[in-house]
Amino acid sequence: MPIDATQPYDDQNIFAKILRGEIPNRTVYEDEWALAFHDINPQAPEHVLVIPKGAYVCWDDFSAKASDAEIAGFTRAIGHVARELGLLEPGYRLLANAGLDAHQEVPHLHVHIFGGKPLGPMLAR
Ligand code: AMP
Numbered sequence: 001m002p003i004d005a006t007q008p009y010d011d012q013n014i015f016a017k018i019l020r021g022e023i024p025n026r027t028v029y030e031d032e033w034a035l036a037f038h039d040i041n042p043q044a045p046e047h048v049l050v051i052p053k054g055a056y057v058c059w060d061d062f063s064a065k066a067s068d069a070e071i072a073g074f075t076r077a078i079g080h081v082a083r084e085l086g087l088l089e090p091g092y093r094l095l096a097n098a099g100l101d102a103h104q105e106v107p108h109l110h111v112h113i114f115g116g117k118p119l120g121p122m123l124a125r
Contacts, residue, residue: 003107005058005099015051015108029081033073036081036113045116046085046092050078056109058098078111087115093122 010016017023018037025037028048039047052074056062062071082092092115097104 002100002103002105003057005060005104005107007057007107009055009057009061010107011055013107015049015106015110016055019051019053019108029077029084031073031077033070034077036077039112043112044114044119046087046114048081048085048113049110050074050081050113051108051110057107058104058109059096060098062109078113082113082115085113085115087113090115091119093119 014023018025019035025035027035027037029036029050032053034050034052036048036050039049052062052066052070054062054066054070056066062074066074078094082088082094085092092113095112095114096109097112
């Protein structure tokens with residue numbers, strides 16, 4: 001079910017539980033600002049999620065409320081992960097769903113990194 005991204009942060013969401021170590025994940029990278037792990041239901045040969053350590057519902061919440069250091073740290077982590085996965089030369093796609101029309105399912109900001117094959121046009125029609 002898609003979530004309403006205007007609602008307050010729910011600390012019982014599944015990515016909050018992953019950040020607290022309450023449920024397992026397949027970690028790709030972690031630093032002070034971000035955790036990156038394999039998506040449980042991959043939509044491409046490489047499908048990694050990068051999430052900020054802070055409690056932000058979606059991109060809107062993050063861009064409005066996160067500190068400059070959090071935004072810089074999270075953005076650099078996404079770039080670092082894509083680079084370390086070897087995706088720069090073949091190319092990759094970033095996606096951050098926000099709210100109902102985008103079908104965001106987990107109410108903790110996450111950026112999808114897709115790669116490992118030609119991904120085709122951007123939007124399904
Ligand atoms: P979105 O529709 O942008 O909210 O995407 C949520 C993503 O989280 C989906 O691609 C799911 O497959 C993924 N996901 C849900 N639960 C887990 C989990 N426990 N570990 C890894 N990925 C997950």
